[in-house]
Amino acid sequence: MILPHGANNNDSVLVLLLLAAWADARVSYSPVTCAVRGSTVTLPCSFTPIMPVVRVRWCVSHPICQGSTPSVYDSRTIRNNWRYLYLGDMERNCTLQIHNVQTQDNTTFRFRMEARDNAGHFTGTTGVAVTVVDGDPMSVQSSAPGSVSEGAAVTLNCASRCSFHQVGVRWHQDGHALPESGPTLRLTAGQSANYTCGLVDRASTTSPPFRLNVQPPRADGNFVVPLVVSLGLLMALLLVIAVVVVVVKRKRRPASRHEGKRGEKENQRSEQVPGGERGGPDGQEIGQDADEINYATVQFQSRATNSRRPAETSEDVVYSSVARPST
Template sequence: MKMLHLATILLTLSGVLTQSSDWGVKYPDKPICAVRGFSVSIPCSYYYPQQNYQVVQMLWCSMNSNKDKCHVPPYVYSSSSNTKSDFEYAGDDKSNCTLLIHNLQFSYSGEYRFRFMTNVSGFSWTGLPGVILQVADLKVSLIRLSGNGTLKQGDSLNLTCDVNCTHSSSQFVWSKNNEQLNTSGPVLHFPALTVRDSGNYTCTWKTNEVSGSETISLQVEGKSSATDQSIWIFVFVTTGMIFIVLVILVAVIYNRRCVHTEQLKEEDSDIYTTVQYNTFTMN
């Protein structure tokens, strides 16, 4: 009984039982970087003597608002509350304490701690220290290497994907018009643009816990050389001359047909007059 009482005092006052390895919470070793506006999964696991205790309440707190080591409210998540928010518990009452955070905002950056309470009064646990979350913007920047003004064929540039927080296992995936490109890394290089390079380019940044994406549009204009202009001028002039010649030919043909028709009419008229005269003489 004395040993049990001593353990109860240690758990209640400090929340950390350094004399035992049977209780604990495990978070990621390094800070988690996530993209504003997207979601993040914070991996978490906990353990305790399950043969002697049963977890009755799971809690997550943000140290931005909770200054009392997560022992009292406010909590960003409480299993005893049905309130819906951006903070969603994806764990259980056995060993998994994973937390999902949706619609990330800059204000969500900070330290988070998990606390669980058992069916034995005074036996609860808070994982110290907590896990650090960094919320950042994902930006896709266009860096001109040659050319100025509107993008033209032959110009060179880089598209750079950047997240202003670090993560050792991050991966960059590029796609054009929703079709994945066979390239990786934060920089997409265009040594000499063509009109075919026009389109919407999306950089997707991924880690084990989170992903985010940003899109930028490229519109490349074609270069019209002096030779091309000469060719078009020649085409227009030639087309115009052909049109004029056709009009003249149609007019000539039409005029000849009209003259021929008039001649036929005159000949028919002479024949009719001659026939009439001969008929009158015979009578």
Template sequence: MIVLLVLLILKRGTVSASWSVTFDDPNPCAVKGSSVEFRCSYDYPDGEIVRKTFWSKGQSESGQWTRVKLEDLPSHQNRSKYLGDLQHNCSLAIHDLQVNDTGHYYFWFDTQKYGRHSRENVYLSVTEPSARVYPGTVRVGDTVTLECTTSCQFASTVWFKDRRLIANPKFQAQVEDSGNYACAVKGQESVLSDPVALEVQYPPLNVSVEASSLGRLSVNSSVTLTCNSAANPAADNYTWYSSAVSGVGSMLQVGSGQVLYIPSMEAQHAGLYICQARNRLGDKNSTEVLLTVDETNVKRLILLVGIGAKVTIVLLLTLVIIWAW
């Protein structure tokens, strides 16, 4: 009696094992835009011949759970490909994954006697990498942390700044670090997250003065000095200093604003000029610019005026003598 019971149990186990569908990974997770393969195998009793196979996706329609063939879903046209056969391989590939591909997938096969669908299913999760930069606005020298998240657990992620790979997701901010950052799952770098911006603020740098004319300037000529700087936020205050005013080498304020205009150069305008640019983070001075006046023209003018005066006096005396005579 015991032997008969054991044989019945073994026979029942053999029969139940004859019909089976097995998934290598019943819970795959993939990145939007990538591809996924459901590795699958199926079995059936000896003597039966498989006539047809297909995959379906479970979805709710009018409150009822139904299985719809992938070939009948417009969203899967030209993206799903059956990799299996009519023997024992039921693998499926889906390309160019979209977020709405997330869901339950079932395998079905028909023999000349029965149609069977898998009791178990593959649940596919499709995720998008999400990038975060914090803080989003920093000053030079502050610590920046880049964080990439997905709804799946991947081995690692990589970061790009303006489409160029960067090594460290945590760094001390420098001026050149301003830009757009995006992340991707390692091995699937072609699928980037939406970019996020990092703004690095800093006081004025590389302050310089541009002069409309350099070298020896003629008397009565005009000159324009323009102050330029790199700053974030942009410099909003400019102050001009010159040694020409003091005459002893010390600098005194001679103007304000990004442009200093001298309409008529005179000897007293000759000297060194610097510009100080400022924003709310600090200030910086430019290098010195030397303005000189061509005094030769001044002396020539004085000489001509003197000669002219003498000639005028001589003519007047001559006229007086002639008149008196």
């Protein structure tokens, strides 16, 4: 760099500092943007200032955007066009949103920041170019390309090469209008059909038909898995029931044997005890446990003719059993 003749060292240092500051100041834009007429488009933007910023502007059709250049947005005025909304700030963010895009928006937009000192002024001369289209056909994109099974969930998207945010979309199935109005159509595959989409009140934007082929469920497909699971659960249940039955039977066998032996013993005892048959006025059976057996002695005196028998002769004693019914 060649400095003017007669310039002192202080001036040289100041010029170098200004050039360095300008090199550090920069503005970054999004790529070229395409938008459908009537839609809303956002222009992402960021900037790096070299000193505190006091004013920001967005202008069109001017490389520097300074002085009296018309601006679509100016932070110093409150009379900005409502279609241009500044989403940024005075520090880093310079994003601009354009509502209801029109044909005149088919141009290049540039951002400019200004400081209290002229050394802090900077314009991103590159800018961002906006292309406005109207009438381009849309296209239908499916989340499940090819054939789908009956009952499957399918998502269809109405797409375009340009942004069409906040523009109504109309869907048709085999030529019949559907109630959905957004860019996304969610449905459950029922039968094969043709689907189209397009922007509201713009017949020229109707997409080519998209054929959704629906196949009935196959025996070797998704239907087999639930069937195998059901059969497995059924077999497991039958096995559990069989195990329970076997265990119960094994527990009952020792008990029945014990009861049989006990019954035999009781029968033997009843046979040994006199009066074990039915008795009494009501025909009740007198058992070993319910009846009480008392033993009594009966002494028979000898006849008078034999009364003179010696005293040491023992008397005849007869034992008999008397069964007394329990009360």
